[in-house]
Amino acid sequence: MVGWLQIQLSLKMNVMDKVLPQQMESNWPEWFEHLKASWPSQAYSSESTQLNIQPECEAWLAEHQSDEIYRIVWINGVLNVSCSSWPVLNELDQVITTLPSYCMRSNEQTAWLKAYLEERSGWVQWLPNRAESLLNISDGICIDLLRPLDRPLHLIHWVDESIPSNHMTLQHMIRLGEGVSLDLCQWSVGSNPVSAEFNVDSHICLAEKAHLNISTIQQLPEGVTLRGLETMCLDAHAQCQATYWGMGASCFEQHTDIRLRGLHSHYALRELIDLNGTQCQHHHVHVHHQAESTDSQQTFCVLGQDRSKGQVLSRVIVDEGAFNIDSKQSARGMLLSPGAQIEVSPELEIYADAVQCQHGASVGALDADALRYLTARGISLDQAQQLLIQALIRNVLPDQPNSKMHALMMKYYEFDEV
Amino acid sequence: MLTLHNVSVNIDDTPILNEFNLEVPQGEVxxxxxxxxxxxxxxxxxxxGDECYQVTQGAIMYQGEDLMALSPEARAHQGLFLGFQYPVAIxxxxNMTFLKTALNAKRKALGQSECDAMSFMQLAESAAQTIGMDLAFLKRDFNTDFSGGEKKRNEILQMLVLEPxxxxxxxxxxGLDIDALQAVALGINALRDxxxxxxxxTHYPRLLELVQPDRVHVMMSGQIVMSGDYTLANTLEEKGYGWLASNTVES
Known part of the structure; x- marks a missing residue:
């Protein structure tokens, strides 16, 4: 609670610094009620992070409901521009981070945002305020988007030895208004090995007909423990296309809870986990079909090298009365070293009739016959293995071939398309 | 071109080839x-060079060099090509990516420049047209959901592109129908020089009628027991192999 009060003060200072013209069109209390109703109370708490966002949110909102409303707010941030040799970040042409405050509810504000972004094309790095705390850092972003954003939004979580903390917590709240579309790219990255614990909690609500494309790349350095909690609610006809690519962190644990509560809402997840060394990753995904005619599709690909361990537990739950459901789960694990371990487990929990739920899982080494065939055609063993890995990864490439993430994955895994 | 001298081969200590001898001169089928x-x-x-098979004795010389000293990919680079009985699906x-990768791997090994995408497309399409292969197959995943005949055509396509x-x-x-068999023969004859x-x-003389090999060998119990011209295939078609069981005289 103390930490959150500090955040409020910081926010007010930012508001004073960079005032943007605002309209008093608040529906924060409704939004909060909306969120609160859709989030399970247990989702707020995590033993590892001691997070309990609900009372803090409530207090904050109660205090601010009569004030000017700032729809997207970075808290505690300072702006830094720097260069790095980090291969993924090098690919970004622009990054939004540490915006003290801005709003996209009027044309004037949208124009300001566009100008801001154009001015800051290139390198922008986020670092937490060093004066805040030496042991724990809390931060977060609230996005309440009521109009479409005409370019992707990039959020960077940067971890390196310059952070004077061994415990960082980020709390994100995102809502897309009715019919609003957003491309959101989240990057959790770092450069040098560092011993740190990094927690990211995201709570997302999509109103009717909203459309969210969310790409997440996690390439944190060795020594980082990352814990993530993501809850998402989708109203009628809302759609979410999620792509996740995880490569780094010594230990990563993610819980994802998806609620398809509106008619014809749709959720799709494509996930690639690429492990080596002694890395371990656990991803637990629950997709809850609460309304009729909803559909979901989950595709997982786990690559394990050395002595790494990967686990994907995916569960689809269909409520009683949720008819006409279409759900697909596919999980493939590829063991690239004898010491690697992968567990993939798609599960179904169905309480309704007239549903279509498919699930499949397999774990194994590279196909020896295919390798033999490819080498017989003059392709080296390394290149043959690369081709077979690419074949697997192709299943989880983002839907949008023009997206930054698609391009990065193609480059990183050396796809050579004719 | 190729000489096998007293080659014996085991699989899991079970002898398969027994002091096998064969010579294939350059330009012959x-x-x-x-x-x-x-x-x-x-x-x-x-x-x-399949490592599942252990060569226990003998020598295999290819273009004057010891073939056994080469890795499978090096053999392909040196011009060997095996059209598989059961091609894998990947x-x-x-299909195009695979074929381009194979071609450029060979060219690189031989110190040649890599084939660019445009030149490769022309090469692949020309080869496909030679054997009457639908160009749509080039864009599909390698042998995935191909029929048996389509897979065999795809083998011939690779042969034409890689020019072994x-x-x-x-x-x-x-498993080929008449049209596919003719397409395969067309591919072989197109490359024959x-x-x-x-x-x-092969088990059947039909392909040999279309290709007309220089020599036909009969193999039994891991050895060649008879050789002749392509009319030998017709004899085998009429008589089967039983009459050769006790006859190891090379004609």
């Missing part, structure tokens, strides 16, 4: 026939 289990496919796998690997010096086709004609040799492993 040789056919090998024989009953099931006589070691024909083993021969093809050994030539391509979902997720595009020694082609070994292991029962390339099995004085600098290139073929070993055709």
């Amino acid at each position: 040789h056919a090998i026939m024989g009953p099931n289990g006589s070691g024909k496919s083993t021969l093809s796998r050994v030539l391509m 979902p997720g690997v595009n 010096k020694l082609v070994i086709l292991d029962e390339i004609d099995s 004085a600098g290139r040799s073929f070993i055709l492993i």
Whole structure:
């Protein structure tokens, strides 16, 4: 609670610094009620992070409901521009981070945002305020988007030895208004090995007909423990296309809870986990079909090298009365070293009739016959293995071939398309 | 081009080839026939360097060099090509991507410049047209959901693109309809020249009628027991292999 009060003060200072013209069109209390109703109370708490966002949110909102409303707010941030040799970040042409405050509810504000972004094309790095705390850092972003954003939004979580903390917590709240579309790219990255614990909690609500494309790349350095909690609610006809690519962190644990509560809402997840060394990753995904005619599709690909361990537990739950459901789960694990371990487990929990739920899982080494065939055609063993890995990864490439993430994955895994 | 001298091969200590001898001169087409289990496919796998097979004795010389010293990919770079009896399917690997990768791997190994995308497309399409292969197959995943005949055509397509010096086709004609068989023969004849040799492993004389090999060998129990011109295939068609069981005289 103390930490959150500090955040409020910081926010007010930012508001004073960079005032943007605002309209008093608040529906924060409704939004909060909306969120609160859709989030399970247990989702707020995590033993590892001691997070309990609900009372803090409530207090904050109660205090601010009569004030000017700032729809997207970075808290505690300072702006830094720097260069790095980090291969993924090098690919970004622009990054939004540490915006003290801005709003996209009027044309004037949208124009300001566009100008801001154009001015800051290139390198922008986020670092937490060093004066805040030496042991724990809390931060977060609230996005309440009521109009479409005409370019992707990039959020960077940067971890390196310059952070004077061994415990960082980020709390994100995102809502897309009715019919609003957003491309959101989240990057959790770092450069040098560092011993740190990094927690990211995201709570997302999509109103009717909203459309969210969310790409997440996690390439944190060795020594980082990352814990993530993501809850998402989708109203009628809302759609979410999620792509996740995880490569780094010594230990990563993610819980994802998806609620398809509106008619014809749709959720799709494509996930690639690429492990080596002694890395371990656990991803637990629950997709809850609460309304009729909803559909979901989950595709997982786990690559394990050395002595790494990967686990994907995916569960689809269909409520009683949720008819006409279409759900697909596919999980493939590829063991690239004898010491690697992968567990993939798609599960179904169905309480309704007239549903279509498919699930499949397999774990194994590279196909020896295919390798033999490819080498017989003059392709080296390394290149043959690369081709077979690419074949697997192709299943989880983002839907949008023009997206930054698609391009990065193609480059990183050396796809050579004719 | 290729000489096998007293080659013996085991699989898990079970002898398959027994002091096998064969010579295939440059520019000639040789056919090998024989009953099931006589070691024909083993021969093809050994030539391509399949590590599942242990060569316990003998020598295999290819263009004057010890073939056994080369890795499977190096053999391909040096011009060996095996058309598989059961080609694998590789979902997720595009047919064109695979073929371009194979071609450029060979060119790179030979110190040649890599084939650019445009030139490769022309090359692949031209090869496909030679054997009457629908161009749509080029864009599909490698052998995925191909019929048996389409897979065999795809093997011939690779042969045409890679332009090997020694082609070994292991029962390339099995499971083919008449049109596909003619397409395969067309591909073989298109590539046939004085600098290139073929070993055709087959059970049926029909392909040999279309290709007309220089020599036909009969293989039994891991050895060649009879050789002749392509009319030998017709004799085998009429009489079967039984009459050869006790006859090891080479004609």
